[in-house]
Structures are given as structure tokens and as C-alpha cells.
Amino acid sequence: MAQDRIQASNVTPGNVSTQRVKLSSGYEIPQVALGVYKAPNDGTTEQAVKWAFDCGYRHIDSAARYRNEEAVGRALKEWTAANNVPREEIFITTKLWDDDHKNAQEAIEESLRKLQLSYIDLYLIHSPEPGEQSFIEAWKQMEAAVDAGKVRSIGVSNFPAENLEDLIETSGVTPVLNQIELHPYFNQAELRVTNTKSVSY
Numbered sequence: 001m002a003q004d005r006i007q008a009s010n011v012t013p014g015n016v017s018t019q020r021v022k023l024s025s026g027y028e029i030p031q032v033a034l035g036v037y038k039a040p041n042d043g044t045t046e047q048a049v050k051w052a053f054d055c056g057y058r059h060i061d062s063a064a065r066y067r068n069e070e071a072v073g074r075a076l077k078e079w080t081a082a083n084n085v086p087r088e089e090i091f092i093t094t095k096l097w098d099d100d101h102k103n104a105q106e107a108i109e110e111s112l113r114k115l116q117l118s119y120i121d122l123y124l125i126h127s128p129e130p131g132e133q134s135f136i137e138a139w140k141q142m143e144a145a146v147d148a149g150k151v152r153s154i155g156v157s158n159f160p161a162e163n164l165e166d167l168i169e170t171s172g173v174t175p176v177l178n179q180i181e182l183h184p185y186f187n188q189a190e191l192r193v194t195n196t197k198s199v200s201y
Contacts, residue, residue, distance in 0.1 A: 025153040033059035049075035063095035069114035095126040101134035104141035127158040161194040
């Protein structure tokens, strides 16, 4: 039986690397990003990020756990200066690792330092710590970071429906998105339905 197609709204047209979707925070996110998972924290990653920018990408997806935020920050600083591109045209996503749920404010400051940024466009809880509800405390600290202007949008990653619903019910604040693994061999149909009903992009 055919499944209902899930489509995003508020899409700003563009090419594959620049098309944007408006988030509930009011900011727009480019739909396609260069992910730097497993990329080394050195010049090879810096060059890859610069090449991505040259090709039209405007979104880089990193994480504290990837241990390459410094390389991303160096590439961003050098490329925008060399090409006279405003910081506001680049969208940076990074993530809070499980071990730092209770120290999210410090983790945000560390990511800002490594990325050489005054604000992060999108900050995600990388995953809910197994067997814990520490992501609730992390979320409160992330909300404070938004109020302080250090983060523009906050969301989650790899959250099953139960954790996503608990977070929304407890905090009263809906994540702008739930970033999940998705491909033909792992389509997560049920979670996609929950995301469509729960997250607020």
C-alpha cells in the first residue's frame, strides 16, 4: 500500500546546495549540507570545506564528537574573508555530545571558540543519553543560549518518538527539527510521521 508523501513547507527555491526551508525559529536552513563526520581535524578537512563553499554549499554539519570543529572554523574564516562573503550567508550546525548534557553551556562556549564564531546557527542534542533524561537539563541550557544570542535555533538528533515527546511535554518548547539517519535501506517511516507531527519547521 502506498504511503502518504511527507513534504516540507516554507521552502525557498534554489539549487541543490542553496534551497532553504524556514524553521520555526524564523531562520532558514539550507536543505543540503556538507557533513564532516570522520573528517580529520586538519588541512584536508579545511580544503574540503572550502571546496564545498566554492561549489555553492552554504551549510556545514559538524559536531563536538567529530572533533573537527577547529578545521571547520578555520576554513569558514579564511574562505569568507578571501571571497568577501558575509558570515550570515553561511549556516553552521554543530551538536552537543552525550557526556556534556549537564554542562551544555560550557560545551556551547567551547564550540563557539573552536569554530571562531559569535553564534551557532543550529545546535542539536546529538542523541538522548541511553537510560537517562539528562537531555531535559541540556535543553534548558540550550534555551538560555538562544536567549543570550549564542545560538539561533535548537533541535535534536537521533531522538526516538518517546524521547522527542517527553522533551516537548516537559519543556513546552518544540525542537526546530529532529535530525535522523534516513536512506532507502532505513526509511524510519513511523519516526518520520512523528517528526512531521512534533517538530516545528
